[in-house]
Amino acid sequence: xxxxxxxxxxxxxxxxxxxxxxxxxxxxxxxxxxxxxxxxxxxxxxxxxxxxxxxxxxxxxxxxxxxxxxxxxxxxxxxxxxxxxxxxxxxxxxxxxxxxxxxxxxxxxxxxxxxxxxxxxxxxxxxxxxxxxxxxxxxxxxxxxxxxxxxxxxxxxxxxxxxxxxxxxxxxxxxxxxxxxxxxxxxxxxxxxxxxxxxxxxxxxxxxxxxxxxxxxxxxxxxxxxxxxxxxxxxxxxxxxxxxxxxxxxxxxxxxxxxxxxxxxxxxxxxxxxxxxxxxxxxxxxxxxxxxxxxxxxxxxxxxxxxxxxxxxxxxxxxxxxxxxxxxxxxxxxxxxxxxxxxxxxxxxxxxxxxxxxxxxxxxxxxxxxxxxxxxxxxxxxxxxxxxxxxxxxxxxxxxxxxxxxxxxxxxxxxxxxxxxxxxxxxxxxxxxxxxxxxxxxxxxxxxxxxxxxxxxxxxxxxxxxxxxxxxxxxxxxxxxxxxxxxxxxxxxxxxxxxxxxxxxxxxxxxxxxxxxxxxxxxxxxxxxxxxxxxxxxxxxxxxxxxxxxxxxxxxxxxxxx
Amino acid sequence: xxxxxxxxxxxxxxxxxxxxxxxxxxxxxxxxxxxxxxxxxxxxxxxxxxxxxxxxxxxxxxxxxxxxxxxxxxxxxxxxxxxxxxxxxxxxxxxxxxxxxxxxxxxxxxxxxxxxxxxxxxxxxxxxxxxxxxxxxxxxxxxxxxxxxxxxxxxxxxxxxxxxxxxxxxxxxxxxxxx
Ligand code: SF4
Ligand code: SF4
Ligand code: SF4
Ligand code: FES
Numbered sequence: 001x002x003x004x005x006x007x008x009x010x011x012x013x014x015x016x017x018x019x020x021x022x023x024x025x026x027x028x029x030x031x032x033x034x035x036x037x038x039x040x041x042x043x044x045x046x047x048x049x050x051x052x053x054x055x056x057x058x059x060x061x062x063x064x065x066x067x068x069x070x071x072x073x074x075x076x077x078x079x080x081x082x083x084x085x086x087x088x089x090x091x092x093x094x095x096x097x098x099x100x101x102x103x104x105x106x107x108x109x110x111x112x113x114x115x116x117x118x119x120x121x122x123x124x125x126x127x128x129x130x131x132x133x134x135x136x137x138x139x140x141x142x143x144x145x146x147x148x149x150x151x152x153x154x155x156x157x158x159x160x161x162x163x164x165x166x167x168x169x170x171x172x173x174x175x176x177x178x179x180x181x182x183x184x185x186x187x188x189x190x191x192x193x194x195x196x197x198x199x200x201x202x203x204x205x206x207x208x209x210x211x212x213x214x215x216x217x218x219x220x221x222x223x224x225x226x227x228x229x230x231x232x233x234x235x236x237x238x239x240x241x242x243x244x245x246x247x248x249x250x251x252x253x254x255x256x257x258x259x260x261x262x263x264x265x266x267x268x269x270x271x272x273x274x275x276x277x278x279x280x281x282x283x284x285x286x287x288x289x290x291x292x293x294x295x296x297x298x299x300x301x302x303x304x305x306x307x308x309x310x311x312x313x314x315x316x317x318x319x320x321x322x323x324x325x326x327x328x329x330x331x332x333x334x335x336x337x338x339x340x341x342x343x344x345x346x347x348x349x350x351x352x353x354x355x356x357x358x359x360x361x362x363x364x365x366x367x368x369x370x371x372x373x374x375x376x377x378x379x380x381x382x383x384x385x386x387x388x389x390x391x392x393x394x395x396x397x398x399x400x401x402x403x404x405x406x407x408x409x410x411x412x413x414x415x416x417x418x419x420x421x422x423x424x425x426x427x428x429x430x431x432x433x434x435x436x437x438x439x440x441x442x443x444x445x446x447x448x449x450x451x452x453x454x455x456x457x458x459x460x461x462x463x464x465x466x467x468x469x470x471x472x473x474x475x476x477x478x479x480x481x482x483x484x485x486x487x488x489x490x491x492x493x494x495x496x497x498x499x500x501x502x503x504x505x506x507x508x509x510x511x512x513x514x515x516x517x518x519x520x521x522x523x524x525x526x527x528x529x530x531x532x533x534x535x536x537x538x539x540x541x542x543x544x545x546x547x548x549x550x551x552x553x554x555x556x557x558x559x560x561x562x
Numbered sequence: 563x564x565x566x567x568x569x570x571x572x573x574x575x576x577x578x579x580x581x582x583x584x585x586x587x588x589x590x591x592x593x594x595x596x597x598x599x600x601x602x603x604x605x606x607x608x609x610x611x612x613x614x615x616x617x618x619x620x621x622x623x624x625x626x627x628x629x630x631x632x633x634x635x636x637x638x639x640x641x642x643x644x645x646x647x648x649x650x651x652x653x654x655x656x657x658x659x660x661x662x663x664x665x666x667x668x669x670x671x672x673x674x675x676x677x678x679x680x681x682x683x684x685x686x687x688x689x690x691x692x693x694x695x696x697x698x699x700x701x702x703x704x705x706x707x708x709x710x711x712x713x714x715x716x717x718x719x720x721x722x723x724x725x726x727x728x729x730x731x732x733x734x735x736x737x738x739x740x741x
Contacts, residue, residue: 126731130632130634130636130687131663157734163663240650
C-alpha cells in the first residue's frame with residue numbers, strides 16, 4: 001500500500017531505491033522498508049541506540065550544494081544532483097533519515113567493514129554451536145554465513161571467560177559467547193527498570209556480570225534471553241530441552257492478566273517447549289512477563305481433568321440435573337469470547353442469571369495488570385454480564401441458603417475459592433466444566449473436562465477493548481472436549497436452540513447478534529487485534545492501573561475531578 | 563511399408579555338428595573347476611568389508627571413553643526417513659566431562675526406517691555417529707529393530723580421534739587466556 005507523502009516524511013535513497021520514511025527513522029528501519037537487510041546486533045527497535053557493535057556500517061552521502069552559491073551541484077555524467085559520499089563508513093542504527101540522504105549497503109567498502117567486524121566478533125567466540133541453545137536462531141551464525149569471510153585467520157588462543165553462570169533463577173549466562181552488545185543491560189535499565197547488569201574489565205576481557213549482591217530476578221528477566229543476539233543468555237527452563245528448528249510456532253496470548261500480551265507457543269509433536277513474546281507495538285512491544293512463559297506447564301499437569309466416559313453420557317447426566325430447574329450459572333473471565341457467547345446462550349436456555357468471579361492482584365505498570373482475568377471485557381461485549389465481576393459469589397451463596405438454587409453450572413470457576421462454603425456446595429448439584437482438579441470438581445455431580453488455552457482457538461478482549469485471537473498449538477488432551485462443543489451440547493440438553501460448536505459457524509451467529517463484534521470474526525481478525533468501541537462501558541470502575549500502552553480512563557476521570 | 567528381405571546364411575559343416583560350441587562351453591566349465599571359489603559359506607564365513615562401507619549407524623566413544631555425541635540433534639534433523647530420535651540432556655556438574663555440558667539422555671535409531679544413506683555421519687559436528695561394518699540387522703519384533711543408546715554404543719565402540727576438541731577446551735579453561 002502506498003501512503004501519500006505526509007509533511008513529516010523525508011525521502012531517502014537506499015541502494016538506488018527512493019523511499020519516503022517518517023523523520024527520525026534510522027537507516028536500518030528505512031532499509032527494512034525497501035527490503036534491504038542491514039545486519040546489526042546492538043540495535044533493537046524498542047531500546048535506546050548505543051552503536052557499539054559496528055555491524056550496521058553503511059556508506060552515506062548527501063546531495064552536493066555549492067557552499068558559495070547554495071545551488072545544487074549537478075553531475076554532468078548523470079544530469080542529476082551530485083552526491084558527496086562520506087569517505088568513511090557510518091553506523092546505520094545511529095544515522096537518522098534526513099532529506100536527500102543516500103545510503104549504500106552493497107559497496108565493496110561496506111562488505112569489507114562487515115567482514116572485518118564479523119572477524120573481530122568471532123575471534124574470541126567459542127565453537128559452541130553444537131551445544132548452544134541459540135543455534136538456529138543466532139544472529140552471529142546468520143551473519144557469519146551472510147556477511148562473514150568464511151574462514152578463520154586466528155591461530156592464537158581464545159579468551160577464557162566464565163561459563164554456566166546463573167544470573168538469576170531463570171537465566172543462565174555463558175560469558176564466552178557474549179558479543180558485548182549491551183542489549184540486556186539496556187533492557188534491564190530502560191524497560192524492566194531493574195538495573196542489575198553491567199560490563200566489567202576492558203577490551204577483549206570485558207565481561208557481562210550482575211552487580212555484586214544483585215540477581216537478574218525480575219519478572220521480565222527472560223526478555224533478555226529473547227533479545228540476546230547470541231547464546232550468551234539462555235533460559236534455564238528451556239536449556240537443552242529441544243533444538244529450535246524442530247519447534248512449530250503458533251500465535252497465542254498471555255492469559256495471566258487483562259494485558260493480553262501477544263505470544264508465540266513453540267511446540268513439537270504435541271508437546272509445548274517454550275513461550276516467547278510476539279511483537280505488537282500497540283500492546284506489549286516485544287516483551288512479555290516471565291510468569292506467562294511457564295503457563296504451558298498446565299497442559300501436561302498431573303491434575304488435569306479427563307474422563308473415560310463418553311460425552312453423550314456426561315451430557316445426559318447433566319441434562320437430568322438441568323431438568324429439575326432452578327439453575328445458576330457461574331461464567332468466567334477466563335473463557336474466550338466465543339465461550340462466553342455460548343455461556344450466555346446456556347444461561348438463557350436455563351433461565352439463569354450469570355455471575356462472574358473477579359480475580360485481582362497487584363499490577364506492575366508494565367505487562368501485568370491488576371485484573372488477572374484475561375477476558376472480563378469479552379463478557380461485557382458479548383452481553384454475558386452487564387457489570388464488573390465480584391470477588392465473592394455472595395448473591396449466589398444467599399440464593400443457595402434460601403433454597404432457590406438446585407443446580408450450579410460452573411464454567412471453570414472454583415466455587416470454593418469464590419466464597420461458597422462446603423455446606424453450601426453440598427446443598428446443590430454442581431456441573432463443572434474445567435481443565436484442572438479443584439475443590440469444586442471434587443464436589444461436582446458432573447465433571448465435563450475441557451481444554452486449556454493452548455489446545456483450542458478463540459479470542460480475548462484485553463484491557464484496551466482490543467479483541468485478539470489465539471490459536472490451537474497442540475492437540476487436545478484425550479478425555480477432554482473442546483469447551484465450545486461442551487457448551488453447545490449443554491445448551492441443547494437444556495432445551496435451547498442448537499448452537500454451532502465451530503468457530504466459523506459461531507462467528508456468523510455472533511456477528512448477527514452483537515453488532516459491536518460484527519467485524520471481529522475470528523478468521524478475519526488481524527494478528528495484532530482489533531480495537532472495539534469501549535464507550536458503552538466507559539463508566540464502569542475497571543480495576544486496571546497504568547501499564548505499557550494503556551492508561552485507565554477511569555483513573556484519568558478521577559484524577560481530573562480532584 | 564518397405565520390406566527388407568534378409569538372407570540367412572546356410573550353416574557350415576562344423577556348425578552343423580555343434581561340436582566346436584560344446585567344446586567352447588566345456589572350456590568355461592573346466593576353467594571354473596580349477597579357479598578359486600567366489601561364494602562364501604555365510605554366515606560362518608563373512609566377506610571382507612571395504613573401507614568407507616556404510617553399515618548400521620552407530621555411536622562411538624573417543625579413546626578416553628568419553629561419549630562423543632553432544633545431542634545437537636543435527637542428525638535427527640537431516641535424516642531423510644526420520645529414523646533418529648534424540649532426547650537431549652545435560653551432563654551432571656560433578657561429571658569429569660561436565661565442561662561438554664550436553665549429552666543425549668536417550669538416542670534411538672529405528673533400523674526399519676534407516677536407509678543407510680550416511681547423512682547422519684556426514685552432518686555430525688562431533689564425529690560421533692558412524693556407519694560402520696555391520697550390515698545385518700534382524701529381529702522378531704519392531705521394537706527389537708530400534709537401537710537404543712546403550713546398543714548404539716555397544717555396536718559403535720571406540721574410534722581414534724584426531725582433535726580431542728573438548729580436552730583442549732578443558733585445558734584452555736584451566737590455564738588458558740583467563741584474565
Ligand atoms: S549477554 Fe547477549 S544481550 Fe547481553 S551484552 Fe552479551 S550478547 Fe548482548
Ligand atoms: S544412515 Fe541415513 S537413514 Fe540411517 S539414520 Fe543415518 S541419516 Fe538416517
Ligand atoms: S549429529 Fe552427532 S553430535 Fe549431533 S546428535 Fe547426532 S550424533 Fe550426536
Ligand atoms: S547495530 Fe549499529 S552499531 Fe550495533
